[in-house]
Amino acid sequence: MAPEKRPNVLAAHLNPRLLFLTGIVVIVCFLFQQNLIVRIGQVLVFAVLVVLAGKRIRIGYFLIMVSSITVFNLLTPVGEVLLRLGPIVVTRGALRQGLMKGFAIPGLVFISLFAVRPDLRLPGRLGGLVARLFFYFEHLLEGRKRIRLKRFVDSVDELLMDLLQSTTASVARDGSSPGIRTTHLGYLFVSILAIANIAAVVLFGSF
Amino acid sequence: MKVPREARYDAIALMGALCLFFSTLEYLIPKPVPFFRLGLANLPILLSLSIFTPADVLLLVALKVIGQGLVNGTLASYVFLFSAAGSLASVAVMLVVHRFGSRWVTLIGVGVFGALASNSVQITLSVTFIFGDAAWVIAPLFLGIGVASGFMVGLVAERFRARSRWLGSMKERYRGP
16 A cells, blocks of 8 residues: 655745745755754754655665765865774764755755645746646656556557557646745744744854 | 647657656666666657657757656756757757768668767866866776666667657647648
8 A cells, every 4th residue: 555645734825936036045044054053953953844745754864964974074184083894984073064065955955845735836938838748748658657667658649649649738837836825923933933943043144 | 841849749748758758768778788778768869860850859858857857856956058958969869860860871880870979078067077087997887887778778769760659649649630
């Protein structure tokens, strides 16, 4: 049985464009954060928000990523020697730099995962083009079970021929945002998120 | 001949949707090596080289990158920047190879050049911004994977170009009534 899809708690309270703009503010603050402990704390908060947004986090993947980035940075010693592990010299500067970079990656991915939704509509002509893209994408997905790996080219071609004959792109030509209104709770949430991240960078960052 | 804008946009959007669709299908294909990505999403871009104008191929690539960013939720992360930089390098190289070498180079060759360009840029970015100089040691492995995936996608593209009825209809649609 397929795993049950988690509900997106954030989507019920927030317009996708407001959430995206809040995400941009948070990204800037996160990147300027220079305190390692605060950065790790931010990553943990963002992970919770990803779960609230109904998405799954591959913990093992991110642990491997943080570890490998840290190890690669340790290969260039900087500052006081903390430990010697055979040929590898663990230095304070390299360890700090490695962990800062290592946690930056999942942090940025987590922000993006909770702040970007497929129903985000971009403005202007490009937004209209993206809307058409998703119109066709949804139609293609409906026919995905017709694809056979053994006759991949032919089955894709048949699906595309049917699509070409049956659809007209009667999709929104502009990039207007879908009608999800932000609730009071949603405004409270984005305010707290933005203010907390701005405060963190003012108090501990490099501003 | 000037291509009507509506017809152009429809054709580009459909090709972009095909990129996203192939990206989704790729999950169904077993991977021989962990982290190996076949890059099937590049197949429509290879096919578009002989249909679209260079400007529209670039627009298609932009659409593919934005679409993937929205579907995967990576639009506001480093993944998006890496993907955009890799795709831009790849399409630039593919356009040049296809424009000046299509008499001698098949879509397989074009695909290999594109994959090499994309992987080279992504390795350079990850060494510069994430892993540090020590990570150059894994560059040959990733370039090797790039050659293999570019070859396979190019092979499928050649086969598709030879057999597809849809591609002919797509050309007509792009040119408009």
